[in-house]
Amino acid sequence: MRIAVLGLGAVGKGVLRVLAEKPELGLVLTGVADSASGWIDPDGIDPGEVLDRKCTTNRCGTAGLTADDILDAGEFDVLVEVTPTNASTGEPALTYIRRALISGHHVVTSNKGPIAIAHAELEDLAREQGVALRYEATVGGAIPVIHAIRSGLLGNRAHAITGVLNGTCNYILTRMDEEGLTYDQALAEARELGYAEADPTYDVRGIDAAIKLVILANTCWNLGVTLNDVSITGIDCLTVDALRLAADQDCTIRLIAEASPERGQIRVAPRVLPRTHPLVIEGTLNAVTLSMDLAGEVTLMGRGAGSRETASAIVGDLLAIRDRFIECG
Ligand SMILES: NC(=O)c1ccc[n+]([C@@H]2O[C@H](COP(=O)([O-])OP(=O)(O)OC[C@H]3O[C@@H](n4cnc5c(N)ncnc54)[C@H](OP(=O)(O)O)[C@@H]3O)[C@@H](O)[C@H]2O)c1
Numbered sequence: 475m476r477i478a479v480l481g482l483g484a485v486g487k488g489v490l491r492v493l494a495e496k497p498e499l500g501l502v503l504t505g506v507a508d509s510a511s512g513w514i515d516p517d518g519i520d521p522g523e524v525l526d527r528k529c530t531t532n533r534c535g536t537a538g539l540t541a542d543d544i545l546d547a548g549e550f551d552v553l554v555e556v557t558p559t560n561a562s563t564g565e566p567a568l569t570y571i572r573r574a575l576i577s578g579h580h581v582v583t584s585n586k587g588p589i590a591i592a593h594a595e596l597e598d599l600a601r602e603q604g605v606a607l608r609y610e611a612t613v614g615g616a617i618p619v620i621h622a623i624r625s626g627l628l629g630n631r632a633h634a635i636t637g638v639l640n641g642t643c644n645y646i647l648t649r650m651d652e653e654g655l656t657y658d659q660a661l662a663e664a665r666e667l668g669y670a671e672a673d674p675t676y677d678v679r680g681i682d683a684a685i686k687l688v689i690l691a692n693t694c695w696n697l698g699v700t701l702n703d704v705s706i707t708g709i710d711c712l713t714v715d716a717l718r719l720a721a722d723q724d725c726t727i728r729l730i731a732e733a734s735p736e737r738g739q740i741r742v743a744p745r746v747l748p749r750t751h752p753l754v755i756e757g758t759l760n761a762v763t764l765s766m767d768l769a770g771e772v773t774l775m776g777r778g779a780g781s782r783e784t785a786s787a788i789v790g791d792l793l794a795i796r797d798r799f800i801e802c803g
Contacts, residue, residue: 475796476516478505478550480541480570481557482524482534485584485611488785489554490521501792505544509557512539516549541566545573552795554788555583561676561685561701564588575599575607580799582791584611584784590685590701593692606795611787613639613686614760615778618790622764622774623694630766632694634734639686641758641778642670642677643709643729647744648756651717651726657710669758679708680729680742687731687742690762695735705741712744720746726754734765 477493479486486506493501503519506512508528513519513535528534541557544550553574557567564587571588574581576599583589588596589609600607610620614637623632638644642664649660661678664670676682684704691699709729720727723746730745730753747754752773755761760778765771777783 475500475552475792475800476502476504476550477552477554477792478514478544479503479554479556480507480544480567481555482506482508482528483556483558484781485556485784485788486554487525487528488781489556489788490525491782492785492789493521494525499789499793500796501789504549505547506534507539507541507544508534511535511537512541512544514539514544514547514549541570545570545577548577548579550579551800552580552582552792554792555581555585555588556788557585559585559587561587561590561681564591568592571596571607572599575603575605578603578605580606580608580795582608582611582788582795584609584788586612586682586685586689590688593689594696594698606799608791608795609689610791611784613689614762614774615776615780616783616786617760617762617774617776617778618787619690619762619764619774620693621790621794622772623690627764627766627769627772630768632764632766633736634732634765635687635690635694635762636730636732636753636765637687637690637762638728638753638755638760639683639731639762639778640677640680640729641760642674643680643683644755644760645669645758646678647709647712647717647727647729650712650714651721654714654718656714657712678710680706681708683729683731684742687733687740691733691740694733697735699733699740703740705743707741707743709744716744724749728753728755
């Protein structure tokens with residue numbers, strides 16, 4: 475199966491490393507682009523050579539060859555779209571994904587923006603064209619939560635989705651709880667370790683978790699919810715005293731994203747939970763509980779970000795497409 479990769483940052487490089495490590499998967503790279511260069515070869519490109527080039531020159535291919543050129547050439551079966559997230563417009567990724575679907579190509583993305591903004595439109599486009607749109611990596615990194623909703627728990631109806639969807643916030647809350655650090659001290663530590671961005675607003679104000687909740691809710695119930703429908707409270711005003719009070723009751727605080735159409739609820743907010751609660755997880759981990767009518771509560775937990783972990787979700791989506799569309803014709 476031929477794949478073209480748009481974006482060669484942490485995630486794109488992770489995907490190329492897997493292609494180099496596991497040629498037996500039969501995933502052949504035929505196009506790749508970063509923000510200022512690109513490479514197209516219908517006969518296949520050595521992913522190791524692309525990674526070496528990127529490392530030594532900061533460019534993956536020929537200067538001036540762009541994502542649009544790769545889409546124009548159309549020499550791929552699946553577009554892997556892993557460019558930066560724009561939560562307001564979804565662009566330019568939204569246009570890349572639309573173009574690929576309209577021209578009859580499958581799409582796999584790790585980009586939350588387009589999926590949170592235009593899920594229904596993109597799913598409709600994919601259906602019309604008879605191709606797949608998969609986005610496991612947009613929520614929970616390596617955790618196969620969308621696979622569980624769409625395939626693993628088929629036949630169930632979901633009552634609610636509850637989760638810890640932002641590793642940065644979970645790290646900060648874990649450190650405030652364990653060491654009695656203030657919010658500012660824990661944030662500074664998270665930055666030093668590379669767990670928080672220079673501008674952590676999206677994470678600590680709960681917006682990143684809310685975007686992921688929108689994606690899960692639309693995947694599960696197809697309600698067409700948007701970020702504006704989510705009631706959001708972040709962790710940036712939490713004090714050590716609040717965590718101490720919770721600790722007195724053998725509880726702690728976690729940033730919880732929850733959606734339940736039956737309760738008319740979709741919100742992200744800090745919540746006091748008993749220490750034994752399955753969503754009380756440590757550090758940068760993520761976890762999601764799916765409350766189902768047949769299966770009961772199913773909780774999945776794992777690494778919510780990282781180059782290799784996110785590549786795991788993308789490669790899983792690629793192989794699911796290969797098994798469903800390519801080998802069966
Ligand atoms: N990192 C994670 O753990 C993680 C986990 C889940 C989801 N995600 C999502 O996955 C996506 C990629 O994340 P990342 O961490 O790999 O980001 P990143 O490190 O910032 O890399 C982004 C890449 O996209 C390239 N790019 C920017 N604009 C482009 C354009 N118009 N056409 C082609 N390439 C373009 C950049 O080019 P240059 O190299 O030239 O700057 C860079 O290679 C984001 O949407 C992110 O939210 C990330």
